[in-house]
Amino acid sequence: xxxxxxxxxxxxxxxxxxxxxxxxxxxxxxxxxxxxxxxxxxxxxxxxxxxxxxxxxxxxxxxxxxxxxxxxxxxxxxxxxxxxxxxxxxxxxxxxxxxxxxxxxxxxxxxxxxxxxxxxxxxxxxxxxxxxxxxxxxxxxxxxxxxxxxxxxxxxxxxxxxxxxxxxxxxxxxxxxxxxxxxxxxxxxxxxxxxxxxxxxxxxxxxxxxxxxxxxxxxxxxxxxxxxxxxxxxxxxxxxxxxxxxxxxxxxxxxxxxxxxxxxxxxxxxxxxxxxxxxxxxxxxxxxxxxxxxxxxxxxxxxxxxxxxxxxxxxxxxxxxxxxxxxxxxxxxxxxxxxxxxxxxxxxxxxxxxxxxxxxxxxxxxxxxxxxxxxxxxxxxxxxxxxxxxxxxxxxxxxxxxxx
Ligand SMILES: NC(=O)c1ccc[n+]([C@@H]2O[C@H](COP(=O)([O-])OP(=O)(O)OC[C@H]3O[C@@H](n4cnc5c(N)ncnc54)[C@H](O)[C@@H]3O)[C@@H](O)[C@H]2O)c1
Numbered sequence: 009x010x011x012x013x014x015x016x017x018x019x020x021x022x023x024x025x026x027x028x029x030x031x032x033x034x035x036x037x038x039x040x041x042x043x044x045x046x047x048x049x050x051x052x053x054x055x056x057x058x059x060x061x062x063x064x065x066x067x068x069x070x071x072x073x074x075x076x077x078x079x080x081x082x083x084x085x086x087x088x089x090x091x092x093x094x095x096x097x098x099x100x101x102x103x104x105x106x107x108x109x110x111x112x113x114x115x116x117x118x119x120x121x122x123x124x125x126x127x128x129x130x131x132x133x134x135x136x137x138x139x140x141x142x143x144x145x146x147x148x149x150x151x152x153x154x155x156x157x158x159x160x161x162x163x164x165x166x167x168x169x170x171x172x173x174x175x176x177x178x179x180x181x182x183x184x185x186x187x188x189x190x191x192x193x194x195x196x197x198x199x200x201x202x203x204x205x206x207x208x209x210x211x212x213x214x215x216x217x218x219x220x221x222x223x224x225x226x227x228x229x230x231x232x233x234x235x236x237x238x239x240x241x242x243x244x245x246x247x248x249x250x251x252x253x254x255x256x257x258x259x260x261x262x263x264x265x266x267x268x269x270x271x272x273x274x275x276x277x278x279x280x281x282x283x284x285x286x287x288x289x290x291x292x293x294x295x296x297x298x299x300x301x302x303x304x305x306x307x308x309x310x311x312x313x314x315x316x317x318x319x320x321x322x323x324x325x326x327x328x329x330x331x332x333x334x335x336x337x338x339x340x341x342x343x344x345x346x347x348x349x350x351x352x353x354x355x356x357x358x359x360x361x362x363x364x365x366x367x368x369x370x371x372x373x374x375x376x377x378x379x380x381x382x383x384x385x386x387x388x389x390x391x392x393x394x395x396x397x398x399x400x401x402x403x404x405x406x407x408x409x410x411x412x
Contacts, residue, residue: 014041015353017115018082019073020103021094022047022056024184025117028345029094030056034063034070036408037350039357043087046076079103083110089356090115092349093143097194101126104141108133113356115349116143118203119376120369122194127373131366140356141366145204146348148211149363150297151341154401155334156282156289160212161400164303165284168213171262173291174279175201179268181232181242188242190268191230196246197266198223198376201295205264205280206254206372208294212282213256215395216371220388221252221379226269252379264379290331298341302331338401354410363398371395 017033019026022045033040042060047053053075061072076082082091083106091107093100093116101121104114108130120143121127134141147153160168175197181187189195210216226249230242248268255261278293290302309330340347348364355362371393378389402411 012039012354012357014039015089015356016041016043016087017090017092017349017353018043018076018085018088019045019056019092019094020079020082020107021096021099022052023094023096023186025345026052026056026094027059028343029092029349030059032344032346033349034060034068036344037346038408039410040346040350040353041071042073043085044074044076044082046079046082050075079106080110083107083112088112090349090353093117096189097199098122098189098192100194101130104130105133108137108139108141111137111139113140113352114142115352115364116141116369118144118369119194119199120366120373122199124374124377127370131370134366140352140362142348142352142362142364143366143369144345144348144364145207145294146345146351146364147204147294147297148207149340149347149351149401150344151336151338152292152297152299152301153208153211153294154338155299155301155336156208156291157212157400158337159289159301159303159334160282160284164287164305165282165289166286168258168260168282168284170260171209171213171282172279173205173209173262173281174265175205175277176265176267176270176272176279177277178271179230179248181230181234183234185234185236187230187232187234187237191242191244191246191248193245196248196250197268198250198379199246202264202266202376203372204294205266206375207368208280208291209254209262210368210371210375210395211397212291213258213260213262214397215257216375216391217255217257218388218390219252219254219375219378219382221250221382223247223250223252223380223383225249247380247383250379252382254375297344297347299333299336301334301336302328303334304331308332339403339407340401350408351410354412358412360412361398363401365398367393367395368398
């Protein structure tokens with residue numbers, strides 16, 4: 009393990025998700041250095057800089073970033089090596105494309121682009137320019153999914169036969185300050201939350217082979233209840249209730265459900281189970297970095313008490329009877345967004361592969377976009393993109409420094 013010279017990064021888009029990136033780049037990932045930030049709304053960029061300056065005053069040993077007047081100023085800054093694209097999904101393509109054309113590597117928030125044509129163009133352009141492209145999600149690199157992967161790879165549930173995952177909620181217009189993009193091209197629950205689930209699925213089950221979907225929108229308009237747009241309505245342009253199946257090259261089959269149309273208890277929106285010939289694994293919410301990972305083996309089922317007495321009194325079965333919680337075996341169980349960026353930066357310095365790479369983002373995008381396509385065309389969609397899993401995480405003695 010070696011501390012490398014930090015890689016200089018410029019952030020484009022200083023909206024809702026930028027806070028956690030600013031925090032983690034400033035406090036945790038010491039091999040990433042923020043040269044500057046830029047937003048169409050100048051006050052947002054200034055707020056980002058003010059946050060870092062405040063942390064420097066409290067003792068953070070980083071350089072204060074500058075405010076770029078627009079993205080082109082960042083692209084033309086000779087110091088900058090990587091562009092961190094935190095704009096809205098429909099803006100990813102143009103920002104990433106322009107950054108590549110200016111000779112910069114790019115790490116983009118999910119999804120890679122809003123459709124396969126745009127994404128294919130970016131993949132080709134990066135290759136032609138000899139530049140690196142990587143992107144979110146990076147939650148799969150956290151302790152939860154990595155522990156689940158190790159359990160599966162270690163044969164704890166035998167051969168994987170299938171998986172079942174769901175993300176069920178009533179949309180983001182009750183809390184996000186600018187929720188419109190969730191209902192426009194590139195939005196919807198599959199493009200927004202699906203990346204976490206599909207990335208975790210391919211990390212756990214390997215390459216996907218094809219998709220069948222049934223999708224719709226249940227509401228033509230959504231009412232914003234968060235400030236500052238409270239009371240305004242959004243016209244919904246995308247499907248918001250998507251169900252379907254994925255066949256994996258291994259022969260496993262997953263059923264998937266993502267929706268913004270259903271009321272569900274807070275904190276219960278994520279469901280993720282992987283089934284094997286010798287057991288079942290409950291995978292943690294893939295939009296988080298931590299646990300719990302829960303394992304059910306047939307021998308534990310036989311030994312488990314039939315029901316918890318408290319539940320029995322209410323006439324409810326204990327659905328977790330026989331499950332054992334697996335201790336997390338890796339670092340990064342807190343919100344570590346930026347971990348994928350830090351790993352990519354380390355990869356750039358050392359010439360090694362990095363985990364949140366574009367091959368994964370591209371494969372995941374093909375899965376995401378195939379549900380609606382399958383529904384529209386009324387057929388099974390065989391996938392064209394290829395995928396092989398990136399290396400599992402390695403624990404290092406120092407938090408925030410990635411492996412060599
Ligand atoms: N909000 C979340 O909880 C969350 C979580 C994980 C990932 N993401 C992803 O992060 C990305 C951003 O989401 P958000 O919620 O922060 O959106 P947001 O609308 O709050 O912020 C996006 C910002 O990008 C700026 N922007 C757009 N084009 C620009 C340009 N050309 N130059 C400079 N600035 C530009 C906008 O002015 C805006 O401030 C999306 O891809 C989303 O999928 C969001």
